[in-house]
Amino acid sequence: MEIRPTDTPSRELLLLADESEASIADYAGRSHCHAAFEEGLIVGQYLLLHTRPFTAEIVNIAVAPDRQRQGIGTALLRHAIQTARKAGFRILEIGTGDSGTGQIALYERCGFVRCGVDVDYFRKHYPAPIIENGVECRHMVRLRMELLPK
Ligand code: ACO
Secondary structure: OEEEEEOOOOHHHHHHHOOOHHHHHHHHHHOEEEEEEEOOEEEEEEEEEEEEOOEEEEEEEEEOHHHOOOOHHHHHHHHHHHHHHHOOOOEEEEEEEOOOHHHHHHHHHOOOEEEEEEOOHHHHHOOOOOEEOOEEOOOEEEEEEEOOOO
16 A cells, blocks of 8 residues: 555545535645555545644545555554644644544544534534434534644
């Protein structure tokens, strides 16, 4: 598997991480995509967005369904951390639905720390309720990491 920049992210994977076309349209053109390739095919990808001074955010990350839970997501997160650090960012952020406890644990294992909750983010910005495991995904949990220069 090779992780490298690409100008042509997989649309299917973008929508897997973010079901709102409007949300993707907001950030996709302003982000930089890196993808994990296997035999020329994208098996995972992430989008890095410069949000505020010194700050970047992983706004979209996804791994192909048949390749999930095999370490690719962790490899992409580690790659994103290195990429953001090398680019000179001081803070790296990520946000996800409050119903995604497995995902939050994954981000914490990679070094992100919970720093807040964007209350009612999904109710405000998504056209229809998102239900996961029978629970409405209502708030966005915000996580961040301070990037020490190396
Ligand atoms: N349920 C429970 N735990 C999960 C889940 C899940 N759906 N997804 C990831 N995890 C956690 C678990 O702790 C798991 O460890 P385990 O398999 O030992 O239980 C660990 O993450 C898996 O780590 P990896 O194999 O490195 O991660 P993976 O390759 O599966 O990629 C990702 C993780 C990107 C979240 C993938 O599951 C995915 O594409 N999901 C669908 C799209 C998505 O929701 N993307 C994130 C939205 S938020 C955003 O884009 C900023």
